[in-house]
Amino acid sequence: MTIKVYGTKESTCSQRVYLALHEKEICDYHIVHVDLLKGEHKRPEFLKIQPFAKIPVYQDEEVTIFESRAIVRYIAEKFKDKGTTTLYGRNLKEKGLVEQWVEVESQNYNPPVDVIVHEEYFNPKYWGATKPNEQVVQENVSKLEKVLDVYEAHLSKNKYLAGDFYSIADLVHIPYTYFLIKYTTKGHVITSRKHVKAWFDDISARKSWQKIAKEYINES
Amino acid sequence: MASLKVYGKTYSTNVTRVLTTLAEKNVDDYQMVPIDLLTGANKTPEYLKLQPFGQIPAFQDGDFTLYESRAIARYISDKYEGQGTALSGNTEREKALVNQWLEVESQNYNPCAGKIVFECVFAQILAGRPTDEAVVKEQLEKLEKILDVYEARLTHHKYLAGDFFSLADLAHIPVTNNLINVAKKGELFSSRKHLNAWWEDISSRPSWQKVLQIIQAGQQQK
Secondary structure (H helix, E strand, C coil): CCCEEEECCCCHHHHHHHHHHHHCCCCCCEEEECCCCCCHHHCHHHHCCCCCCCCCEEECCCCEEECHHHHHHHHHHHCCCCCCCCCCCCCHHHHHHHHHHHHHHHHHHHHHHHHHHHHHHHHHHHCCCCCCCHHHHHHHHHHHHHHHHHHHHHHCCCCECCECCCCHHHHCCHHHHHHHHHHCCCCHHHHCCHHHHHHHHHHHCCHHHHHHHHHCCCCC | CCCEEEEECCCCHHHHHHHHHHHHCCCCCEEEEECCHHHCHHHCHHHHHHCCCCCCCEEEECCEEEECHHHHHHHHHHHCCCCCCCCCCCCHHHHHHHHHHHHHHHHHHHHHHHHHHHHHHHHHHHHCCCCCHHHHHHHHHHHHHHHHHHHHHHHHCCECCECCCCHHHHCCHHHHHHHHHHCCCCHHHHCCHHHHHHHHHHHCCHHHHHHHHHHHHHHHCC
8 A cells, every 4th residue: 555645854743653554564555745945835736636735635545534533533444453553542422522522632732732832833933923023922921721621630630632542632742742842942831731742752752753853853 | 310411501502512412322311410601600610510720611421521522522422323314424434524624613604603693692791891803804804714625525525424414513503503694704604605505404404493493592591
């Protein structure tokens, strides 16, 4: 099976897809680099596969799909007996909880983290921004802290978000959280919360993420 | 006594997303437990045990609790797989496309449409201030581009994930109803032929008609 991922090595959304593939012990996929700075994502050839002009896009012989969390769900289902088999839970209720926490990530967690990481890291590095908008950063830090208080309470009773098993609910958090800690001044929101920190240390130590951290992320 | 419970109020599009899913699966035997954001009922310790972010809806199936409307909708679709409308796709490919368009709704469509509805309809009641026209203008510009993509998609497919109605279409219904009928932004749809046909189709489904009646009954109960 030939798998292509249209994206970049450093894109956090693309990294969710690589993570899922690694958890399924699939490492021989091809990254088709889409140069955002040159506007390749807005060209007609790319818009044919992703009409919203975003990365990543996943392609194998059977499907072409976009939206990283949809791709991750597809990988979890398609390769369910390979590699980490708990990615989608083991029964209806576990799957329900996995879906709940993927939605929490997408609706509550990711929006403020996305803003902070873009303001402090991606915008200056790639898009010519001179300095972060401090008010915007602070507003989002406040939102994120309230969300993380809930995570802290939850993770004090559960090893992983959906229960006692690692799933795509944990996975989808990893890329942006890694960037938040390593490349912004706001990582303390994670590291100051005992159970959130322990959870993130655990899930980011997995081989699936270490490969991305060591080989894909530009450490310069 | 119904073992299924939906906590919330029908003015919430997230709640009515769940009610519409139940209706599509022919599941009638559930109880609505009112949790009114306006009275702070979502912030009581008892409710926070069910939904620690203090949002509505929350859902219970016996002693199993779930929250996040799209997760609840997926659970209902899975649990009642054998009855009502098949909402999640049948093949791996169909499921992937349903999930893709559900993500588009959640990441692209809903944030824009939701902000427009909030500014035009709820800013005064909930935030005690007039509509911020700059926000409405900015969000409308984004939404127009998104809807152009939908129009192109729906030119070639009857529904978003293909030729079958799914959760991906359903998820759009409550907010779109508010956008068109309450915020009066119907022109966004009536100016796009295939998008409009899609909207006419999905909003005339018995499931949504039933939920509209539930919403009206709820409004009369004040």
